[in-house]
Amino acid sequence: MAGPLRIGVAGLGTVGVGALRLLTEHADLLAKRCGRRLEVVAVSARDRSRERGVDIGAVAWHDDALGLAADPGVDVVVELIGGSQGIALELCKAAIANGKHLVTANKAMLAHHGTALAMAAEEAGVALGYEAAVAGGIPIVKALREGLAGNAISRVYGILNGTCNHILGAMRESGLDFAGALEEAQRLGYAEADPSLDIDGVDSAHKLAILASLAFGRPVDFEAVHIEGIRHIGALDIEYALELGYHIKLLGIAGLTERGLEQRVHPCMVSVDVPIAHVDGVFNAVVVEGDYIERTMFGGRGAGAGPTASAVIGDLADIARGQILPVFGIPVRELEAIPAAAMARHVGAYYIRLMVVDRPGVITDVTAALRDEQVSVEALIQRGRNPGDVVPVVLTTHETEEAAMLRALAQIARLKTVLEPPRMIRIELL
Amino acid sequence: MAGPLRIGVAGLGTVGVGALRLLTEHADLLAKRCGRRLEVVAVSARDRSRERGVDIGAVAWHDDALGLAADPGVDVVVELIGGSQGIALELCKAAIANGKHLVTANKAMLAHHGTALAMAAEEAGVALGYEAAVAGGIPIVKALREGLAGNAISRVYGILNGTCNHILGAMRESGLDFAGALEEAQRLGYAEADPSLDIDGVDSAHKLAILASLAFGRPVDFEAVHIEGIRHIGALDIEYALELGYHIKLLGIAGLTERGLEQRVHPCMVSVDVPIAHVDGVFNAVVVEGDYIERTMFGGRGAGAGPTASAVIGDLADIARGQILPVFGIPVRELEAIPAAAMARHVGAYYIRLMVVDRPGVITDVTAALRDEQVSVEALIQRGRNPGDVVPVVLTTHETEEAAMLRALAQIARLKTVLEPPRMIRIELL
Numbered sequence: 018m019a020g021p022l023r024i025g026v027a028g029l030g031t032v033g034v035g036a037l038r039l040l041t042e043h044a045d046l047l048a049k050r051c052g053r054r055l056e057v058v059a060v061s062a063r064d065r066s067r068e069r070g071v072d073i074g075a076v077a078w079h080d081d082a083l084g085l086a087a088d089p090g091v092d093v094v095v096e097l098i099g100g101s102q103g104i105a106l107e108l109c110k111a112a113i114a115n116g117k118h119l120v121t122a123n124k125a126m127l128a129h130h131g132t133a134l135a136m137a138a139e140e141a142g143v144a145l146g147y148e149a150a151v152a153g154g155i156p157i158v159k160a161l162r163e164g165l166a167g168n169a170i171s172r173v174y175g176i177l178n179g180t181c182n183h184i185l186g187a188m189r190e191s192g193l194d195f196a197g198a199l200e201e202a203q204r205l206g207y208a209e210a211d212p213s214l215d216i217d218g219v220d221s222a223h224k225l226a227i228l229a230s231l232a233f234g235r236p237v238d239f240e241a242v243h244i245e246g247i248r249h250i251g252a253l254d255i256e257y258a259l260e261l262g263y264h265i266k267l268l269g270i271a272g273l274t275e276r277g278l279e280q281r282v283h284p285c286m287v288s289v290d291v292p293i294a295h296v297d298g299v300f301n302a303v304v305v306e307g308d309y310i311e312r313t314m315f316g317g318r319g320a321g322a323g324p325t326a327s328a329v330i331g332d333l334a335d336i337a338r339g340q341i342l343p344v345f346g347i348p349v350r351e352l353e354a355i356p357a358a359a360m361a362r363h364v365g366a367y368y369i370r371l372m373v374v375d376r377p378g379v380i381t382d383v384t385a386a387l388r389d390e391q392v393s394v395e396a397l398i399q400r401g402r403n404p405g406d407v408v409p410v411v412l413t414t415h416e417t418e419e420a421a422m423l424r425a426l427a428q429i430a431r432l433k434t435v436l437e438p439p440r441m442i443r444i445e446l447l
Numbered sequence: 448m449a450g451p452l453r454i455g456v457a458g459l460g461t462v463g464v465g466a467l468r469l470l471t472e473h474a475d476l477l478a479k480r481c482g483r484r485l486e487v488v489a490v491s492a493r494d495r496s497r498e499r500g501v502d503i504g505a506v507a508w509h510d511d512a513l514g515l516a517a518d519p520g521v522d523v524v525v526e527l528i529g530g531s532q533g534i535a536l537e538l539c540k541a542a543i544a545n546g547k548h549l550v551t552a553n554k555a556m557l558a559h560h561g562t563a564l565a566m567a568a569e570e571a572g573v574a575l576g577y578e579a580a581v582a583g584g585i586p587i588v589k590a591l592r593e594g595l596a597g598n599a600i601s602r603v604y605g606i607l608n609g610t611c612n613h614i615l616g617a618m619r620e621s622g623l624d625f626a627g628a629l630e631e632a633q634r635l636g637y638a639e640a641d642p643s644l645d646i647d648g649v650d651s652a653h654k655l656a657i658l659a660s661l662a663f664g665r666p667v668d669f670e671a672v673h674i675e676g677i678r679h680i681g682a683l684d685i686e687y688a689l690e691l692g693y694h695i696k697l698l699g700i701a702g703l704t705e706r707g708l709e710q711r712v713h714p715c716m717v718s719v720d721v722p723i724a725h726v727d728g729v730f731n732a733v734v735v736e737g738d739y740i741e742r743t744m745f746g747g748r749g750a751g752a753g754p755t756a757s758a759v760i761g762d763l764a765d766i767a768r769g770q771i772l773p774v775f776g777i778p779v780r781e782l783e784a785i786p787a788a789a790m791a792r793h794v795g796a797y798y799i800r801l802m803v804v805d806r807p808g809v810i811t812d813v814t815a816a817l818r819d820e821q822v823s824v825e826a827l828i829q830r831g832r833n834p835g836d837v838v839p840v841v842l843t844t845h846e847t848e849e850a851a852m853l854r855a856l857a858q859i860a861r862l863k864t865v866l867e868p869p870r871m872i873r874i875e876l877l
Contacts (some may be wrong), residue, residue, distance in 0.1 A: 039597050049664070049777045050596050148594065163770075164578065164586025166480050167469050167760030234479070278473055292725045292746060293734075302722075302744075309469055309757035311586040313747030314720060314732075317740055327739035331596030340593075340770045345480045352734040357864025 021054040022337040025077075025085035025117075029062035029069055029099035030121060032149070035322030036329045037071045047330070048446065051337040055330070058090050086111035090414075093118035093144075093336055096330060101125035113137045113145070114351070118341075120332045122149035122325055128223035129238035131230065131353070135344035137421040144341040146332025151224045152177060152301040154317035154324030156331055160384070161231045161305065162346040168307025172272035174447070177224040179299030179319045180215040181206045181247050181267040185255070185284075186297045189264065194252045202216075207299055217246035218267065218282040225269035226420055229280050231344045232271060234352055238280070242269075243359040245283035254370055255441060257398065257411045260284055261368070264294040268445065272306075277358035285445035286368050293447060361420040364446035366395065369412045371429065372437040375403045379434045383410065386432070390425040392417045407436055413444060451484040452767040455507075455515035455547075457538055458527035459492035459499055462552060463580070465752030466525065466759045467501045477760070481767035485760070488520050488630035516541035523548035523574075523766055525759060529776070531555035543567045543575070548771075550762040552579035552755055561660065563666035565774035574771040576762025581654045583730040584747035584754030586761055591661045591735065592776040595762060598663040598737025602702035604877070607654040607712075609729030609749045610638045610645040611677050611697040613716075615685070616727045619694065622835045637729055644777065647676035648697065648712040655699035659710050660775045662701065662735070664782055668710070671787040672699075675713035684800055684870060688716055688840045691798070694724040698875065702736075707788035713876035716798050722746075723877060734877070791850040796825065796874035801841040801859065801866040805833045809864045810840065816862070820855040822847045837866055841872060 026033055038045070040055055046140060048054045052357050061084060076221045081353060082104055085094050094112035096119065098105040102436045106126055112119050119138060121127070127134070127150055135209035138145035148158045152175070152401045161170070176182050180202060187198040199216065202208035228238040247267050258265050263286035287294045292314060296302040301319030306312050318324040335341070351367070373379045380399065387394060393415040414422070454470070456463055470477070470487055478484045489507035491514060509515050512534055515524050526549065527628035530536040531835040536556055542549050547787035549568060551557070554754040556581055557564070578588045582605070592601070606612050609634060617628040627644065632638035644650045660667045677697050688695050693716035701710045719726045722744060726732040731749030735743050765771070775782060803809045810829065817824060823845040831838060844852070856869045 035739075043597060043599065046599060047597070049781055052778075071715075154743050156590050156743075159589065159594045160586050164589045164761045165757065165762040165767065167477070167757045169472060169473065169476060290725070294724045295720070295722045295725050307751040307757070309760075310466075311748055311753060313584050313586075313745070315743070315745050317743030323739040323741060327595065329595045329596045334596040335593065338772060338773075340768075342768060348482075351479055435493070 019053040019313050021056040022333065023056055023058045023090055023092045024095060024333065025047045025059040025088060025091035025093070026057060026095045026097065027061045027082040027085050028099065029060060029095065031322045032325045033062070034069050034071055035326035036097070036244055037073070039326045039330050041071065047334065050126055051334050053337055055333055055337055059085055059088050075408050082108045082109055086115050086117065090118060093120060093333065096121040096123060101129045104273070109134055109251045110137065113143055114434040114440070115139050116141055116143060117367045118144040118336050120146040120329055122329060124220070124227060125152040128226045128237060128239040131347060131406070135349040138344055139349050143338050145344045146335065147227070148332050149325045149328035151227055152303055152317065152319045152446060153328045153422060153434050154319065155301060155303060155315045156328070157315050159331065160315065161228070162342060165307055165310060165313065166346070168309045170305060170307045171304040172270070173232045173303065174268050174270035174272070175265055175303035176290070176293065176296055176301050177221040177269045177319065178215050179301055182297065183207045183299045184216070185247060185250065185265050185267065188250070188252060188255045188258065189271065192252060195248060195250055207289060216248060218244045221267060221269045221282045225280055225282055226273055228303070229271035229278070230352070233273070233278060233317060233355060234345065234347050235355050236352045238357070241280050243283070243360040248283050249439065251439060253409055254442060257370065260398070261286070261378055261413065262289050263287055263421070263444070264289055265442065266293065273390040274358050277356040278421050279363060281360060284442050287445055287447060291447050350421040363419040364416055365419070366416050366446070367414045368442045368444055369426070370374060370440040371410045371435050372407050373410050374434045374436065375406055375408045376434060380410065382432050382434065383429055386428040387425050389428065390421040392421055449483040450581065451486040452763065453486055453488045453520055453522045454525060454763065455489040455518060455521035455523070456487060456525045456527065457491045457512040457515050458529065459490060460527065461752045462755045463492070463527040464501055466527070467503070469756045469760050470875055471501065476652070477764065481764050483767055485706040485763055485767055489515055489518050491515050500853070513541055516545050516547065521547060522703070523550060523763065531559045536560060538562055540567065543571050543573055546571055546573060548574040548766050550759055552759060554580040554653040556657045558667060558669040563659060565779040568774055569779050570755060574766050575774045576765065578762050579755045579758035581657055582733055582747065582749045583751070583758045584749065585731060585745045586758070587658070587733045587735060587745050588661060589761065590745060591658070592772060595735060595737055595740060595743070595855040596776070598739045600735060600737045602700070602736040603662045603733065604698050604700035604702070605660050605733035606696055606726055606731050607651040607699045607749065608697060609731055610642065610653065611651070612727065613637045613729045614646070614777045615677060615680065615695050615697065618682060618685045619689065622682060625678060625680055633653050644825070646678060648674045651697060651699045652713045655701055655710055655712055658733070659708070660703035660782070663703070663708060663785060664777050665773065665785050666782045668787070669753050671710050673711040677714050678728040679870060680714055681838055681870065684872060689798065690828070691716070691826070691843065692719050693717055693874070694719055695872065696723065704788050706792045707786040709788045709793065711790060714872050716872055717875055717877060721877050724745060767798045794846055795848040795849070796846050796876070797844045797852050798872045798874055799844070800870040801816035801840045801842050801865050802837050804866065805836055805838045806864060811857055812862050812864065813840065816858040817855050818859070819858065820851040822851055822855050
């Protein structure tokens with residue numbers, strides 16, 4: 018049996034402790050599977066004395082995470098500190114510079130510095146594993162880079178943020194409004210005290226940018242991702258979605274179109290007839306569309322100590338077995354930029370909800386605005402009557418260009434009988 | 448760039464031609480992804496002159512597939528002939544004996560000879576790739592062997608046969624009976640002229656036995672798989688399933704229980720609330736339950752030229768990149784047999800449908816038989832009245848041991864008022 022793979026772990030939060038626990042609990046199983054032992058030899062965290070429920074007495078302690086990168090006893094650095102820059106980024110650069118393999122769960126860092134880090138890793142001949150950065154419990158990075166290597170990928174999309182998926186599910190199941198569902202998610206520990214990275218779609222966008230690089234062989238381009246979160250989804254929208262045969266999901270979608278590469282994160286109406294509509298709670302799912310597989314879906318827990326630890330150890334197992342591949346599936350020098358498709362030129366169907374004064378002629382004004390932009394109405398629901406009072410009117414459209422839709426909405430918003438800003442949710446044909 | 452990987456393909460049916468087409472169409476993409484070219488240098492099939500839509504003029508032709516195993520210009524043999532023994536098995540043995548890597552889509556052969564072939568391959572230091580043997584479009588072998596290597600697996604289950612899934616779906620959607628749905632599937636090319644391998648569950652069992660070896664680190668034990676097909680599923684059962692909130696799916700399930708390892712293939716009632724219930728048509732899905740991931744699901748096309756070719760090329764890419772791992776994730780000599788759990792000791796909930804004479808006292812007799820075996824009734828549906836005539840009665844039970852259930856059913860079958868053999872379908876809590 019080969020010598021052990023010597024691991025240094027930076028960051029001992031939930032995930033770090035989960036990884037240490039896994040490596041201890043399954044030490045023998047992993048040795049069998051990898052042909053050598055996976056040994057934690059050093060750790061770094063803020064507070065040495067904190068009780069973590071795992072024994073770190075026997076391993077080297079570094080007050081400064083950068084010490085791990087300099088430690089000659091460490092073969093691979095596992096970065097679980099987080100943050101798109103600062104110490105996490107410094108550590109990763111230093112580890113690579115010192116010829117150490119790197120495993121990270123840091124999607125924000127990769128979304129912003131992924132290409133540069135990959136370049137450094139490939140020049141140094143070390144691995145850069147990041148299975149844990151996207152949909153932890155789902156080995157989607159490996160699937161895209163290896164299992165599906167025979168396919169030209171046309172689209173990859175999915176539920177990339179468990180917090181949002183939980184909130185939208187709770188709204189659907191308990192009729193809560195957004196604020197109530199967010200509060201509940203915070204109470205249950207599914208949402209952070211400052212939830213904006215999640216609910217505003219940024220976390221999903223980080224992951225999408227990484228997936229897009231892998232799927233399409235292009236440098237990571239986070240700036241090109243169109244991002245909308247779920248704050249504006251109302252309980253009424255969830256209700257209407259159900260009536261129309263949809264669930265609302267926050268999806269990240271990267272796809273090749275005639276207009277270039279689309280990368281977008283926003284709430285979507287998804288038919289209840291497709292499996293991803295039923296991926297509920299904090300679960301994630303990723304769908305890959307390729308020319309030979311047609312469509313393959315992967316679902317599982319995206320976050321939390323267990324699934325993330327599983328992903329980290331999957332990467333460590335690859336390194337232990339000597340399986341080191343180009344970070345994004347092809348050498349980083351061969352990645353080719355693909356022109357980004359402007360969101361204004363996106364073509365799709367739309368759900369529109371208006372709050373209008375219940376008065377004759379309102380519908381005519383609304384549909385006239387749509388007609389002026391050649392937006393074709395597919396269905397219109399005006400439920401209940403309440404003359405003179407405010408009632409919701411819901412429309413769905415046939416496929417149209419987003420710019421036309423937005424112009425029509427601006428015109429509609431100016432109508433005196435339309436009392437709130439129109440709500441627009443894209444209907445996604447999956 | 449390293450020299451090309453030289454490939455010999457045996458069997459030029461749909462899948463073989465699909466693989467050749469992929470290797471041609473994506474030759475440059477694959478070279479980028481693998482760091483070397485994947486070149487088909489030799490083929491073998493029955494009829495050289497047949498028109499296949501791919502150009503094989505430039506490659507060596509072998510009338511005898513065994514010639515590929517002897518061809519010094521071939522690095523890897525791709526076996527796409529099929530059949531659990533005969534020429535396919537001979538070819539695989541010869542290829543390995545001659546130090547060539549092997550890629551196969553042959554689940555029947557692996558179910559019966561997988562352990563022996565793996566032993567030979569590992570002794571010869573060559574790869575044995577079989578991603579195409581299980582759920583083609585889903586890289587589940589790689590996921591189990593690599594991506595999820597950090598987990599102790601407790602259960603793996605799934606929809607492993609697209610033909611059965613299509614038939615059950617067609618019955619649900621169009622109200623067809625089994626014979627009608629089978630005929631339709633045959634007309635659409637989703638079922639073979641002799642469909643028994645599919646509809647009797649044998650094909651699913653082949654795949655399950657392979658998955659169980661990978662998941663649990665044990666030799667392949669096809670004989671231990673309990674197998675039931677879908678012939679006995681009636682249109683009435685599909686209807687009642689919907690009423691009770693279930694879809695009927697043919698699942699293969701391998702799981703560790705207190706009683707040993709269960710490996711079983713049979714129709715299951717699956718709650719409409721779980722994603723796998725919505726995996727329809729010819730799609731496959733596999734769910735892996737492990738201690739760190741909790742649950743991860745993979746869905747995609749299981750068969751057909753494209754997905755199977757994708758899987759074959761995934762294996763070839765691994766070989767081209769030098770990624771050669773133990774066939775079942777740990778060295779075959781370290782696989783350990785796990786005692787098989789007897790099906791009679793299976794514990795689960797059951798759906799029972801009886802065709803009874805509509806007459807006072809029938810229900811009492813039926814429930815008495817259940818009571819005698821301590822089977823607890825969860826629900827009972829006796830829809831419609833038709834005094835003196837034959838009506839269906841449907842029961843669901845709480846968890847019970849299968850042996851008790853079968854004894855109760857035998858007693859029920861003996862009742863004069865029960866006119867057909869009772870139909871039993873297991874309710875699966877997923």
